[in-house]
Amino acid sequence: MKIAIDAMGGDFAPDAIVEGVAMAAKSGLPEGVTLVLIGNQPVIEALLAKYETPANSPITVFHADEVIGMGEHPTKALSQKPNSSIGIGFKLLKEKQVQAFCSAGNTGAMHVGALFSVKAIEGVMRPCIAGFVPQLAGGYAVMLDIGANADCKPEVLAQFGELGSIYAQYTFQLDSPRVALMNIGEEEQKGSLVAQAAHQLLKENRRINFIGNIEGKDMFTNKADVIVTDGFTGNALFKLGESFYNVARTRDIQDDFIAKTNYESVGGSPIVGVNGNVIIAHGISSALAIKNMINLAIRQVESDAYTKIAQALS
Amino acid sequence: MKIAIDAMGGDFAPDAIVEGVAMAAKSGLPEGVTLVLIGNQPVIEALLAKYETPANSPITVFHADEVIGMGEHPTKALSQKPNSSIGIGFKLLKEKQVQAFCSAGNTGAMHVGALFSVKAIEGVMRPCIAGFVPQLAGGYAVMLDIGANADCKPEVLAQFGELGSIYAQYTFQLDSPRVALMNIGEEEQKGSLVAQAAHQLLKENRRINFIGNIEGKDMFTNKADVIVTDGFTGNALFKLGESFYNVARTRDIQDDFIAKTNYESVGGSPIVGVNGNVIIAHGISSALAIKNMINLAIRQVESDAYTKIAQALS
Numbered sequence: 001m002k003i004a005i006d007a008m009g010g011d012f013a014p015d016a017i018v019e020g021v022a023m024a025a026k027s028g029l030p031e032g033v034t035l036v037l038i039g040n041q042p043v044i045e046a047l048l049a050k051y052e053t054p055a056n057s058p059i060t061v062f063h064a065d066e067v068i069g070m071g072e073h074p075t076k077a078l079s080q081k082p083n084s085s086i087g088i089g090f091k092l093l094k095e096k097q098v099q100a101f102c103s104a105g106n107t108g109a110m111h112v113g114a115l116f117s118v119k120a121i122e123g124v125m126r127p128c129i130a131g132f133v134p135q136l137a138g139g140y141a142v143m144l145d146i147g148a149n150a151d152c153k154p155e156v157l158a159q160f161g162e163l164g165s166i167y168a169q170y171t172f173q174l175d176s177p178r179v180a181l182m183n184i185g186e187e188e189q190k191g192s193l194v195a196q197a198a199h200q201l202l203k204e205n206r207r208i209n210f211i212g213n214i215e216g217k218d219m220f221t222n223k224a225d226v227i228v229t230d231g232f233t234g235n236a237l238f239k240l241g242e243s244f245y246n247v248a249r250t251r252d253i254q255d256d257f258i259a260k261t262n263y264e265s266v267g268g269s270p271i272v273g274v275n276g277n278v279i280i281a282h283g284i285s286s287a288l289a290i291k292n293m294i295n296l297a298i299r300q301v302e303s304d305a306y307t308k309i310a311q312a313l314s
Numbered sequence: 315m316k317i318a319i320d321a322m323g324g325d326f327a328p329d330a331i332v333e334g335v336a337m338a339a340k341s342g343l344p345e346g347v348t349l350v351l352i353g354n355q356p357v358i359e360a361l362l363a364k365y366e367t368p369a370n371s372p373i374t375v376f377h378a379d380e381v382i383g384m385g386e387h388p389t390k391a392l393s394q395k396p397n398s399s400i401g402i403g404f405k406l407l408k409e410k411q412v413q414a415f416c417s418a419g420n421t422g423a424m425h426v427g428a429l430f431s432v433k434a435i436e437g438v439m440r441p442c443i444a445g446f447v448p449q450l451a452g453g454y455a456v457m458l459d460i461g462a463n464a465d466c467k468p469e470v471l472a473q474f475g476e477l478g479s480i481y482a483q484y485t486f487q488l489d490s491p492r493v494a495l496m497n498i499g500e501e502e503q504k505g506s507l508v509a510q511a512a513h514q515l516l517k518e519n520r521r522i523n524f525i526g527n528i529e530g531k532d533m534f535t536n537k538a539d540v541i542v543t544d545g546f547t548g549n550a551l552f553k554l555g556e557s558f559y560n561v562a563r564t565r566d567i568q569d570d571f572i573a574k575t576n577y578e579s580v581g582g583s584p585i586v587g588v589n590g591n592v593i594i595a596h597g598i599s600s601a602l603a604i605k606n607m608i609n610l611a612i613r614q615v616e617s618d619a620y621t622k623i624a625q626a627l628s
């Protein structure tokens with residue numbers, strides 16, 4: 001299993017990225033896993049030495065000449081910089097030279113890059129980004145979309161429920177994930193026009209265990225395994241949830257559950273609905289976040305969720 | 315100053331409501347303030363005695379025969395039950411027999427009742443509900459809309475910014491409240507189509523101090539005094555924010571800031587943009603929430619914010 005990591009993407013790249021990879025290697029990787037760092041090879045190798053990466057670590061470096069900056073226009077940058085670390089990452093993923101590609105770089109470029117290279121799974125209307133929301137009683141709920149699609153038609157929203165259900169089934173080994181629609185009240189007729197219409201579509205979908213609406217107050221309380229939302233609402237909610245950790249730190253509070261709301265804890269958010277394992281990390285990703293994202297990538301490759309989604313929709 | 319309170323609205327009414335009024339009276343009310351409890355007079359009077367309300371408390375009772383239930387259709391209920399506690403509350407408000415009307419009852423009936431009785435201020439496209447969001451460095455931001463309008467046109471959203479700015483100016487004595495648009499990134503072109511369009515309208519409005527976009531992660535961090543959002547996103551965010559208190563309690567954490575996220579702490583949310591002081595409280599309102607809502611109502615009457623809004627728009 002080869003996990004590719006963009007060494008050049010992110011506010012603290014390449015240092016934090018390489019440090020995170022070194023941390024992952026030192027903490028021990030499963031048998032057969034190799035980490036492929038993509039970017040400026042001499043710089044990366046110097047950093048691997050700086051972070052005292054053990055000599056026998058399963059790490060390789062794939063050189064990339066160019067870098068897509070955080071503020072660059074995604075589509076333009078990808079077409080003009082095919083030899084960027086992101087461009088090369090997707091090339092390797094598409095050619096199945098690696099089984100996952102992760103980056104803390106330009107999110108738009110990661111999303112567009114996935115759509116152009118491994119492409120949307122046939123039948124998926126809009127691939128989306130899934131966030132892991134820690135639950136008080138343990139485990140995580142998958143919330144999607146948390147930012148790729150700000151405006152969603154009802155059928156797209158409803159499909160997120162199905163994609164999320166399959167993802168949760170194979171990632172968390174849940175027989176019948178409870179799927180809920182983020183809304184502003186319990187009743188069916190509550191909410192925006194899109195939410196009301198999506199509610200009906202979700203209700204009619206016999207392939208999922210739709211349990212009805214969920215409100216903001218229950219994002220952490222184990223009411224659902226899959227939380228369906230448009231990318232605008234999802235992004236705002238997810239970021240507010242992550243801020244809980246920052247609030248606690250500002251107040252000198254240390255707590256195991258609140259620590260899970262720290263973005264570093266999971267480390268990344270997968271793109272769901274494309275023919276490959278693609279994981280996006282926050283631009284501000286620290287080494288710890290990168291290390292945890294690598295673990296997430298490994299689990300995602302093992303679960304093979306995207307293949308299951310493709311089978312379900314075929 | 316007369317503050318009317320619906321004694322019959324809410325999951326724990328009339329007990330919790332009357333207890334809250336008794337608490338407010340015992341803790342001392344400003345000179346000249348009278349609390350008018352509306353509902354079943356004998357029941358209310360018995361409860362006032364039960365909660366050991368001092369004999370000389372400035373509390374009167376106005377009898378109401380009927381009650382609008384929490385699940386009733388707002389418009390139908392209001393037209394069929396003019397002698398409900400909510401119907402009578404708005405009648406008293408419209409006739410200026412009271413200066414504010416508060417209820418933990420049927421939110422839809424409260425909103426529709428306000429629109430029918432005291433009506434929207436001339437020029438206000440859509441009255442909305444404002445939530446107080448505690449800020450880490452102290453004070454509160456006003457977030458609106460937190461639930462009345464799930465779907466908003468860009469011009470409605472932009473107007474929330476102006477209404478909120480005036481409201482904050484006179485409620486918090488801020489010369490130039492910072493107005494921000496809840497969005498999914500800093501850049502102007504980010505977000506849903508409605509958010510992008512609203513951003514431009516807010517930018518062009520010389521009457522407000524528009525500081526740009528704000529993300530979910532900054533809801534508590536003193537980035538803005540007024541947070542503009544559609545009612546769907548606002549409701550989800552506001553309820554998630556309130557849940558921080560519940561999460562902390564579940565984890566046995568006590569903290570002064572997190573305690574402010576407890577819905578009881580402020581006690582209510584005003585309807586902004588109608589010709590009168592109307593405050594809505596959570597259905598689950600406890601006595602403490604009611605007590606604090608009364609204080610909020612008093613401050614709102616003193617600030618006379620709605621008159622200022624009417625002047626600004628005329």
